Amino acid sequence: MRVGLMTREYPPNVYGGAGVHVEYLSRELAKKIDVEVHCWGKQLSDEGNLHVRGAEPWSLLTEGKQEKFQAALEALSLNLAQMKPLAGIDIVHTHTWYVSMAGFLAKKLFGVPFVLTTHSLEPLRAWKAEQLGSGYAMSLWMERTAVLDADAIIAVSKGTKEDILLAYPEVKAERIHVIYNGIDLKEYQKTAETTALTQYGVDPNVPYVLFVGRITRQKGVTHLVEAIRYLPKNTQVVLCAGAPDTPEIAAEMREKVEEAKAFNPKVVWIEKMVTKPEVIQLYSNAAVFCCPSVYEPFGIINLEAMACRAPVVASATGGILEVVVDGVTGHLVPFDQDPVTKFPSKPEKFARDLAAKVSDLLENPEKAKRFGEAGRKRVEETFSWSAIADQTIELYRQLMKASNK
Incomplete structure (x- = not known):
C-alpha cells in the first residue's frame, strides 16, 4: 500500500497543528506502509518508506502587488500541479x-x-475573510467540494464530527471517523533545562504563564493579553506568538501588548515560532500553560504542554473538551460565543474568567503540580501516535477493499 499524504506544511515549514499532525503521522505510517508526502516548498527526500516531494505554486502576483486572495489561488494551482506525481x-x-x-x-x-x-x-472560521479577502469564497468552495466527495472524513475529535455535520448536513455520519491527534511521548518530556528561557529574556526563577501559538483570531491570544490586568500584580507572562495572519492583527497584538506592559513590565513576547527543543523547555518550566482559543477542533498544543507536565487553563470549546479534563489536568473556562464569528460575545468577562483560573493555579502550586502529573498520565494513556497510525491504516484498508469490489 502506498498512500499520498497531501499537506501545505511539512518540516521545516511547520507553523500550526496540522503540520505537526502530518509530521508525526507520516513518520509512524512509514514504519508499516509506503508514504509519499506532497507538500508546499522545495523539498525532495527519501528515507526508507517515507518519500517527501515538495512543489511550488504558480506565481500569482497582480501587477507586482500581493492580493489577499492570492493564497487561495496558489492553493488551487498547486493542487492541479500535484496530479502528475x-x-x-x-x-x-x-x-x-x-x-x-x-x-x-x-x-x-x-x-x-x-x-x-x-x-x-x-x-466556522468567518474571520478568515480578513486573511484571505475575496479568496475566502474560494477556500469555502474548495473545502465543500472535497468534503462532499471524500470517501471518508477523519475528524480529529468528537466535537469536530459534530461541527462537520452542522456545517455540511449533506454528509452522512457513517462517513466520518474520529481519530485523535497524537503526541511523541519520547520527544515531549519535562526537562529542567532553561537555556532557552534566559535566551529569550524569561526569568527561570519567577513562575510564569505561557502561551504558544500563531497570532490569529482563532487562537485567542489577545484575550489572554487582556487578562493580564486581572492577574496577580507583576505576574510573569510569556507570549510565544508569531506568524500573524494579517498585518492588521499583528498591529492589534502589538498595541495590546504595549498596553499590558504599561502596568506589568514582566510580559515577555517572543515574536517568532521557536524550535521544538526551545518550546519543550518553555512548556516544562511554565507554572501554567494557557490556551484561550475561541475555535479549536483539537488543540495539539494542550497535548504538548500536558506531556511536559504543565497544568493547563484552556477555553471550554471544541476538541479541547476531549483533551483537558476539568479539575483533573487543568481548568476549563466556558464563554458565550457569537453564533457567526465564534468570538466571545462578552470578551471582558472571558478575560476575567481566564485570569481567575490562571490565578488559582499560580496561588496553589501543589494543585498545579498535581494537574501537571495527571496531564502526563492522560497523554500516555490516550494519545500515542502508534495507535493513531494503526487506526488510520485500518481505515485505508477498509476503503481499498470496498473500492476493489
Missing part, C-alpha cells in the same frame, strides 16, 4: 483545505479512494 499511489489523504482539491482530483483522475482529515472547517 500522484499517479503511483493507492490512496490519497488530504490535510486542510489548502490541499483538499488534490484529493478530489486524484480520486477522479486515478480512481483511488480519497480520505480527508479536517483540522478545522472554513464555514
